[in-house]
Amino acid sequence: MHVPDGFLDAPTSIATGVVAAAGVAVALRGARRELDDRTAPMAGLVATFVFAGQMMNFPVAAGTSGHLLGGALAAVxxxxxxxxxxxSVVLLVQALFMADGGITALGTxxxxxxxxxxxxxxLVFRGVQSILPKRLSMVAPAAAVGALVSVPVAAVAFTALFAIGGTAPVETKTVLTAMVSWHVLIGIGEAVVTGLVVGAVTAVRPDLVYGARRVLATRTLEIRKVGAA
Known part of the structure; x- marks a missing residue:
């Protein structure tokens, strides 16, 4: 899904750049509440895994490409x-050193x-997790659903940006069809990868999985109640 330079007009690229800068600024503040001495190294491993996953590109349409996104996996x-x-760091490195995605399109x-x-x-992960049984074994399936949904939604968001400021001589309907059809398939692959990775980490070190914290907290409370009784 890397958008190249010049694929969107200047006003659209500037607007997405502003959105990206604001989003990263908010993320910088929010990450302080998520990271600690145990989970900070995990963030580096996650970024490395996402970087490797995004190196596998599939041509889609009009110069764009599709690949694993890794957002849902990282979030969980x-x-x-x-x-x-x-x-964001992965995308910055790819744009600066590997010409994967344009510099002017980095915000997009x-x-x-x-x-x-x-x-x-x-959000999808949390929604699915709220209706599934509160067990560690349910963290991976919920993460897989989040990954499955996030990829085509991102493809639809790209199509909306293309409809606003696309410069390529391609009809929006054609771009939408190509992007969604390809990214539904990519989403299935991403769901499988996300489910396997989250499941493996949860089985070994559930305390390092951010998305499992709510389940672990519930289990701790149950153990304390039993001990108190």
């Missing part, structure tokens, strides 16, 4: 604010993949 593992920062890519991908993935 290290928290939504930290996830925005992790994915951060908005779509770091902000939309992470926030939507997290």
């Amino acid at each position: 593992l290290v928290g939504p604010y930290t996830a925005v920062l992790c994915v 890519n951060v908005t779509l993949m770091a902000i939309v991908g992470s926030v939507v993935g997290w």
